[in-house]
Amino acid sequence: MASVSQGGAGGASIWHKMRGFTYVDAILWALRILVIVVVVGGTIGTLIKGRYSIEQWFDFFMFGLTIGGVYALIALGYTMVYGILRLINFAHGDITMTGAFTAYFLARALDRNGVLDSNPILAMAAIMGLAMVVCSVIALVVERICYRPFRQVASLAPLICAIGASFFLQHTARGLYGSNVRSYPDPEWLKGEITFFGFSVPPVQPMVILTAIAAMLVLYAIVQKTRMGTAMRAVAEDRDAAAMMGIDVNKVIIFTFVLGGCMAGIGGVLYCMVYNQIYYFTGFLPGIKAFSAAVLGGIGNIPGAMVGGFFLGVVESVGPALFLDGIGIKAPYQLRDLIAFTMLVMVLIFRPQGILGERLATKRA
């Protein structure tokens, strides 16, 4: 069995410094070099080809920020729950979907009777409000059924339960609302283009980015400035100590899930405003991406989730054109997820604690 350890790189004894160089390092270096070659070579190749103009690069960047904002909002739910309970709320993506799907019916009604166009802010507030309520309620139900019984047990049971809940939510939504792809309304005020600094973008993009940032600022203020936020941070730091200081851990956990649900509600509606469609499977993939974003930024770290979300969105959007087009890879957009996940793995190699570092005091096994 031990022979494997000897099978490493050959020239290890040449320099003293290199003595510790094993086959593991060899593989890691090969991986790094490969990625760097692809990234640098691809970038140079693309730029030399000159296929895209500066406006188009700007477009790519804006597309990325838009979807990144949504990822960030969903990622917040993952990261907060992880900070408090140390578990992956695998069903969070589908919780997002339930809120947005339920709000769809309100949005449709408001669109049909013209309120969405005549009174956009009120209508959007109502739609998002409904999505937030639904997401929060579902998140709490999931917490009650899937996580609370396992709060004291260090096992994978809650993860498995969450996976079960994810399937359950998807197919409940399918059974209730049908398998059809539904189209979110496309209000008049989101049509056309707005121009700034010589670049023109569809208005939905700044709307989504600004709303996302505003929501995140509010959340950050809640976590940093309010009593409940302080309690949240205390519980995240050390649950038992917090309990002994008289913090109602239960209440904090419920509050966390509600906050995460609200962010998911906003994120879900924004997602649907950008892409105008929803069906029962809508939540799953953004959920996984957002979870990756949370890890990218450093899980448990609230600003980290925001940064991770935007970062992931931008790389996904710019990556295929920038890195892959240049080295002549066929159909680069098919490999978009590959870029996203490769980047995730690379970040974990170079910086296992994520971009901004995790905010967790203790290690976990």
Add this chain to the structure above:
Amino acid sequence: MLATRSLKALVALGAVGLVTQGAPALAETMGPVTDEIGVIKIPKGAPIHIGGYWTISGPDIALGLDQQRGAEIAMDDWDNKVAGHPIKFLVEDSQCNAEGGQTAATKLASNQNVVLVVGPDCSSAATPGAPILWNAGIPSVGTSTTAPSLTAADRKPGYHGYLRSIYNDLSAGAADADYFYDVLGCRTLATVHDGSPYAEQLVRVAEGRFKEHGGEVVAAEAVAPTDVDMRPLLTGIATAKPCALYFPIFVAAAAQIARQAGEISGLEDTNIVGGSALMAPGFLEAAGDSAIDFVFTNPDASTDAFGEGYNEFLEKYEEKYGEKPIQAFHANAYDGAVIALMAIEKVAQKDDDGNTYIGRKALRDALFATSGHQGIGGPIDCDENGDCAGFKFAVYQFVDSDPDSFEIGVNPKKIYPTK
């Protein structure tokens, strides 16, 4: 060395396997019927079992559920009776993948009462599924399986009991390419597929044909069926300034392309053309206002050729399932079920006690002999390889985005051939 020896052994064994497997069972006689493969006796009053297998779970559920519903409506239209017996319709889940198709087909094949199978929807499920069924003497009617290999002239004997009520990618892809080159006068083409065997095959065939004509394929891209952000992709395609953009993909992703193409500068002069997977109210629902003026190719299914059947079908569908058809191939499934029932009716023979006998080979032959039938999705004329949907090319265009206004011939209206 080892390889060559075992290769020989393999060939020898393969030959043995073929002989033992391929040999038909001795002719069987039961009641008034003698058949090469076998005879099914249906006692008086007992139901006739018809199988079906489609994708009825997982993310592709809409594709299969839609077709299952199409077939169910066909049976309703026959009052759930065929040859004087009630129909028992056994639907299995093909999961749109090979293992699902195999399991479903194995289950249906192990039921000796199953006379015939309608489905599946995915070519990847039919590839292992169809031979399992036919080796058990059960013919099957694919309802949206378009892979050319399934009905290729040199296909394995296991596929001899398989036919389909949908076009073959070869004819559809070629016809689409002809349209781009000859009718639209395009010399540059961009394609997008979604990684499904269906779309990939169509796109490859169309690209090949387009190049044969002398055109140039300036972009061959692909997306994932769950992708929503098509803008980077479309921006990339726009830099190549293609004359036509062809994406024969499914509703969700196609609707995104239809929506977002309008926002991309550089695609204003491009002909944006979808495929027949979009012939469904679901596309109007998903694409919203961007569906207006949207163009897609589809086998000719205009009402002047086929009567009012389809619109009646739509009403029944909505009445029964509470929503409009969710995918595009329900009509093919309806037709597939109808030709299956017609074939059963044709070969079923009764004895004096009222028992019914169906010869398996005779049933297969009757299915393959179907011709001149006017289906709601197009004319059905089977050739000896099992391609039944006579492919007559047409191009449709949506004029309204309200799903309720969906009516073939009106919305979408036929814009080619104009007559």
Add this chain to the structure above:
Amino acid sequence: MAFDVVTASYQEREKVRSPLVHALRAGLTMGGVTIFLAAVGIVRQFNERWIIADVLTLGQFALGFCALVAGVLVARKTKAVNAAAATLQGLIAGATAAGILSLLVLIMSEVKLRFMFVALSKPLFNILTFKLGTFGGIAVLIACGATLGLLGALLYVTPARYRRPIVTALSAVALVGLFQELIQLMIQREGILSAIRETFFTWDGLSLQGAILVALIALGVKSLWMWRRERIVTRYHGLPTGQQKTVRVSMTLVGMLVFLLIPLAAGNFIGQVFLLVGLYVLMGYGLNLELGLCGLLDLGFVAFFAIGAYTTALLTADSPVSIANWSFWEALPVAVVLSLIVGVIFGVPVLKVRGDYLAVATLGLGEIVRVLVLSDFAGPVFGGAQGILNIPRPHIGDFAIDNPVKLFYLTVILCGIVAFIAWRLQYSRLGRAWTAIRDDEDVAQALGINLINCKLLAYGLGAAFCGVAGAIFGVMLGSIFPHSFQLLISINVLALIIVGGLGSLPGVALGAAALIGLPELLREFGEFRFLFYGMTIVAMMRLKPEGLWPSESVKRERHSLEVTQAEVEAELHGETAASEKPAE
């Protein structure tokens, strides 16, 4: 430990409520369940299947069962001792449950909700109202609900001596009715079996006569067993230890033999289901090495499955993209070795990643493989979306392994080999090193265990096991497509080893049977397959979080944990933990 318990005291204590409130609560809960069943479309679909032909549909059964459960629940909550109290409470609970459902009926008759809830259709309305119109239907519904609730409560207070046989009989009827199609498939031969079939079944399902017979047989068997049980158990305990072991081992062997012979008797479909279960068992053993022994969470396991399948396909298939024309037996070792190598390579980047990061990193790696195999970029190598067709079946001499049953036995043999290796590994030096890493990485390192090598070996060997499964998968289908290698497979494997019992080899097999076998046997509920799958996983985790067949070490740990917790709780609350358990 003690701190955990302090936090645990935050869990809410049971409030004291009146029996009426309990009855209403039970009714409301189960009424909610019935509304769910109706609104999701389950009732409508279930109603097309008979439990007892022309008497009781599965849909009615499901709704009725909810009312029955409402009665049982309330009786259990209030620990009702006398029949009169139970009757009343059950009546109220059942009627409440039905009342909630009636609200849905009322709403359906007055408001058009179908634009939102697609399942609320006319046929559903007819099912719920027994075609008697709104108010007639509601009256019948509430009457039925009340009766069933009452029966449920009565059943609960019936002495176990009578209750158990009744419950067994009813469950037997329900099970036979549910699986009737499968049973009929198995006994669709001429001769004596045909006579049996005609006695019990009609074309549509279990006949009334058959149902009564099944109930009587179950009743008889259960009563007989309850009557003789004590004597058998006493005799067993009277045996010397050596003989006890012999009895146990021989019983297990006979059981396994019977189990293994089922596919041979039951034909190809059962063979196919068993085969799929076998493949997941193989993968489960692989993941069990990584997760159960070494504590490495892996959500990208499907990658190795794909590598096994694609290697076999590329080396054996008669297809344009294949690179050789080998036999299965030559390709299998290559597939295994390649999976092992890729497993190690995948292990390297995630070596330093811990815990849940590992889950997402491996998930990413799994997706990378799938996306790559499907892509146009790698299409010339792997065949793209069109997959690889014409993979030949394995042969041994003149004997072709060409149907699911034969492939199942091949899988069983490979499972046996893999299980043996896994079992030997578990108790080897390496296995102990893995366990040490799982329990505490830092301590393990301090003890001189080479973390890197041990972890990579876990990844490599786990991947190799999975590669075996992939290779069989390829020849099972005769053609492979990238769409077969979804994230869902990784999730399935993870779920089944947790549900079965982490670290336990028989547990993995049991988990695979429950999570893969059952859904395959009930394929006709395809539409709701994943809904039930999700519910089952959650329910199993709630009821048996340590798994269906936990490994010995987990059992021990859990036991000691429970004892300490119980002691501390007893100290805190001044009461014994035992009294909180519901009285049987």
